[in-house]
Amino acid sequence: MGDIVNLKINGKDYQAPKGKLLIEVCLENGIHVPNFCYYPDLTPQAACRMCLVRIEKMHKLATSCTVEVGEGMVVHTETEELLEARKGMLDFILGNHPLDCPVCDKGGQCELQDMVFEHGTVYAHYNVKKQATPEWRLSPFIAYDPQRCVRCYRCIRECTEVMDVNALGKIFRGTHEVIGPYGLGMDKRGMDKGYSLDCEQCGNCVEICPVGALLSVDSRFRSRPWDMKETVTTCTHCGDGCQINLGVRGNDYVRVASKDMKGINGEFLCVKGRYGCSFISSQERITKPMIRRGDKFEEVSWEEALRFTANKLKEISAKNKDSVAILGSPRLTNESSFTLRRFAEKGLGTSNFGQVADSDWDRFFANLTAPIATHNQVKKAKNILMIGGDATENHPLSAMVIRYAVRKHNANLMVVNSRRTKIARRQAKLFLHIRPESEAAIVAAIFESESELARLADLAKVKVEQLQKLREKVLGSEELTIVVGPEVQGATLEAVAQLAGFLNKERAVNYLPLAKYNNSIGSVDMGLKPNGHNLMKAFGSQIQALYLAGSNPVEQYGKDWENALRKLSFLAVAELFMTQTARLADVVFPVNSFAEQDGTFTNNATQVQRVQRALEGAGQVRPDWMVINALAREMRVDIGAKGSSVSIFRDVTAELASYNGITYERIKKESAVQTTRALAQTKDSSIICKDLAAECSKINTSAELNKTNVAQGEGLFRIGTMTRHSPVMQEAFGESKEEKAETVNA
Amino acid sequence: MFSPEIEKKIDNTIEKYPHKRSALLPLIHIAQNEQGHITEEAIAYIAERLDLVPVEVYEVATFYSMYFLDPIGKYNLQVCRTISCMLCGAYDLIEHLQNKLNIKIGQVTSDGRFRLTEVECLGSCSTAPAMQINFDYHENLTPEKVDQILAKLP
Known part of the structure; x- marks a missing residue:
């Protein structure tokens, strides 16, 4: 903590750390200072002039967003x-504003509306003709209405500082100024022809x-902010587990x-979280149970589908219990995964259960020698060792917190990766560009004695000085x-988990595993081992x-799976x-998406967060755990079924030590509750x-370095089982119509 | 992308400043003087030299009125239209030039020889009305005098 200074604001005494921005001191102490361009964590801009205050002994009004507090300062807000000065500023801002609030998506949630309301009558001195500019799409996702813009430049700073993308700039000047991408206006590019925001x-x-200047294309004119029901839930697209307001x-x-x-x-989200969730309302969702009759599926009642399945499972299980397998997924809620495992163990008595995933997180946690870091802790990290993983593309929140650590306090980021990822190129202080699949050699270099370095450097094809x-x-x-990516597996991953124990001695070491899916870690915790690929080999025998x-x-791993399932x-x-996999089934159950059910996900920082029901599922969809319960009932087996997600979660916390003491109430209060790992x-x-x-002996030493730079959006813009059904994602990145027809016919 | 001589000039300019990015304005001038206007290649080149991204160069290039993103012709006729020149007949000159060259303000003649613009004070009130052609001043103008000047241009 630095020096504390005393200052007087509106006649009252306050204390604050020296050098803190005056506006922050005011806001933290409940003193209202209107502002547009000030934003926490972004560099000060002083563009909107709304936060003007009078500081005694200063000859002019000062922008409180750029003034640092000092000893003895006397401030009036x-x-x-x-009031007059701020009204004058508002007059400028409104000078060219279209005042089209009735058709603006932001209406009711607009800071300019609030500001005008707060300041009362604005003079409207400018009776010159307004300069109307048509709005245009900057990209398939983002539309821009220049006339509504208040020129606060929050967007540009967000893009540059937080995202490290630099896609936006302020183009032209004065009343002609617009926010836009490079090249806007050059040969009229971007104004009317095609998209141009490359980000x-x-x-x-x-x-x-x-204000309503930058807008989301997919929700335009769909609803006014006050006319929708919003539910806070957890995103379903990656292991970071961002909170979203649906x-x-x-x-x-x-x-x-x-x-x-x-x-x-x-407030951070990525393209998938923000624009990739509309699949929940897709017309292509299956809404009724279906049974295969020859080549066709026939819609049937739940009773019939369950009876049919129960009989089949009983019949096959009667000969040999292990001949029935249960496979979950890293996407299901903890409650559903837990119920699946109970059904396998107690209901069927089979030892063949797990999930379809290619990760070894169970082995990682079995060898873990230091606590898991939350994303907020990573923000404060001083040294970060990142082995594998492409966070920018696949774990955007993790990437953001790593960037934050580098940007805010110059964290020493060391990256080991076989690909030239964006973080490696732009943020890393040290980048070891290794041979594909040679992470083991780098990890070994930390455990082994120094004499081995030259040999290991050669294995990974890096310079020995760098490795040193x-x-x-x-x-x-x-x-x-230590941030560890999903491609690090097997004994190498175990060694990474043991690294903290090896380093030993009073050091503060923590881990952030970059698990791929929204509940990769939770589903492993619930007892579904990522052994699907092994079980697959026994299909048919x-x-x-x-x-x-x-x-x-079938879509994810291809022909091998298709043949095995057949x-x-x-x-x-x-x-x-109706996925490529579902098309091979004898019976298909329609289930709830994450947005239609209650439950929990455990993210890659092992924090348990709530999934909350935001809407009713269409048709006859049910949560996965409810289908399993019904199936068990139909089979007349007792799996200790519970009738609600909250009671299943109570069973989870009773059974698993790491989940002890976590309740829905506690998650509601704390938003995310980290599990405690032994x-x-x-x-x-x-x-x-x-x-x-x-592991090192398996490295293919003739493999060349991967020289290509990871393209922007390589992981973010990938179309998958869910995002395929999000119209705006499909429009922007989707397969062409022919390709889509091909997948359907396959 | 420039001749060795210009590259040298650019190197020297960058060296003058404690922060690389401070050399942005002079570098755009150098590129513009070299190529007549600011090309996309020049923007990319300057961005790379100064560790900026192209949009940062573009922001500055679109902000200032003496940076040209489009070809401006061989001769850029800049007629002063601020008070003194205006009172002494700048508007007549502009009218005359528009008719003579058959273009409007801001346009370039079809042969690419002339571009006509009006500019703010050239600081030549004592010899108003004044006009600047590229970097040269022409003073005490009348429509006839303008005709003679244009005729003499190579």
């Missing part, structure tokens, strides 16, 4: 003089726009917003945050029947859409070295 399409500029009108999806949110992500530097930094860091929930392995004598699939014993380093040596 509410005088006649200031991650995160829409964070739209979120922080105080707006629903009637029973239809309208938008995802994040304004003023206080969850782990604050990395090793020194890691061994010498008092504090270290030891395994004859499969209940598959929430996975689409060998089964019975396949039941619980899905949202730490593993530190293994002898010679054992780890031996395991790593075995």
Whole structure:
């Protein structure tokens, strides 16, 4: 803590840390100062001049967003003089504003409306003709109406500082000034012809726009802010688990917003979170249970579908319990995953259950020797070692907090990756560009003695000096945050988990695993091991029947899975859409999407967050756990079924030590509750070295370095089982019509 | 993308400043003088030299009125229209030039020889009305005198 200064605001005494911005001191003490361009965590701009205050002994009014507090400062924030000054500023802003509030999406949630309301009559001195500019689409996601813009430049700073994308600029000047991408106006580009905003399409500029200048295309003219029901829930697109505010009108999806949110992500969202959730209201959702009759599916009642499935499972299970397999998915809620496991263990007595996923997070947690870092803790990290993973593309929140640590306090970021990721290129202080799949050699270099370095550097095809530097930094860091990507697996991942124990001695080490899916970690916690690929090999032989929930392995992993699934004598699939996998099933159950049910997800920081019902599912959809309960009842087996997600979660917390003490009430209060993991014993380093040596021997030493830069949007813009059904995502990044027809016919 | 001589000039300009990005304005001038107007290639080049992104160069290039993003012809006729010149007949000159060259203010003749603009005070009130052609001043103008000047241009 630095020096504390005393100052007087509106006649009252306050204390604040020296150098803090005056506006922040005011706002924190409940003193209202109107503002547009000030925004927490963005650099000061002093463009809107609304936060003017009178500071005694200063000859002019001062913008409180750029003045740092000093000893003895005497400040006035509410005088006649200031009211007049602010009204004058509002007059400028409104000078060219179209005042088209009745057709503006922002109407009712607009900071300019609030400001005018607060200041009362504005003079409207300018009776010259307004300069009308047509609005245009900057991209398939973002529209811009220049006339409504108040020129606060929040969007540009957000794009540059928080996102590190630099897509927006202020083009032209004076009343002609507009916010836009590079090239706007050049050959009339972007004004009317096609799209031109080349960025991650995160829409964070739209979120922080105080007025209706930047708008989301997909929710335009769909609903006024006060006319929709908003529910805070957890995003379903990646392991970061951002909190989103899902707006629903009637029973239809309208938008995802994040304004003023206080969850782990604050107001930050990515393109998938913000624009990729509209699949929940897709007309293509399956709404009724279906049974295969020959080549066709026939819609049937739940009773019939359940009876049919129960009989089949009983019949196949009677000969050999293990011939029935249950596979979940890293997308299901904890409650559903837990119920799936109970059904497998107690209901069917099969040992063949797990989930379809290619990760080894169960092995990671079994070897974990230090706590898991929350995203907020990563923001404060001093040293970050990032092994594998492309956070910018696949874990946008993790990428944002890492960027934050580098931007705000120059964190020492060390990146080990086989690909030239954006973080490696732009934020890393040290980047080890390794041979594909040679992470083991780098990890071994930390455990092994120095004499091995030259050999290991050669294996990973990095310079020995670089490896030496990395090793020194890691061994010498008092504090270290280790971020580990999903491609690090097996013994290498175990060694990474053991690294904190190896470093030992009073050091503050923590981990952030970049698990791919929204509940990768929760589903493993619930007892669904990522062993789907192993079980798949026994389809048609030891395994004859499969209940598959929430996975689409045929699209994800291809022909092998399709052939294996065809060998089964019975396949039941619980899905949202008629996927390529569901098309092979004998029976298909329609289930709720994340937005239509209550439950919890556990994110990659092992925080448990709520999934809340924002709308009713169409047709006869049910949550996965409810389908399982009904199936167990139909089979006359007791799995200790519970009738609500909250009571299932109570069972979870009773059974799993790491979930002890977590309740829905507590999550409601704290937004995210981190689970407490028992730490593993530190293994002898010679054992780890031996395991790593075995991994190192698998490295293909003839493989060349991957030279291509990871393209912007490579992971973000990928179309998958869910985003395919989000119209705006499909329009922007989707398969062409022919390709789509091909997938349907396949 | 420039001749070695110009590259050298650019290197020297960048060296003058404690922060690279401070050299942005002079670099745009150098590129513009070299190519007649600011090209996309020049923007990309300047951005790379100064560790900026193209949109940052573009912001500045679109802000100032003496940076030209489109070809401005061989001769840029800048007629002063601020008070003194206006009172001494600047508007007549503009009218005359528009008719003579058959273009409006801001346009370039079809042969690419002349561009006509009106500008704010050239600081030549004592010899109003005044006009600047590229970097040269012409003073005490009348329509006839303008005709003679244009005729003499190579």
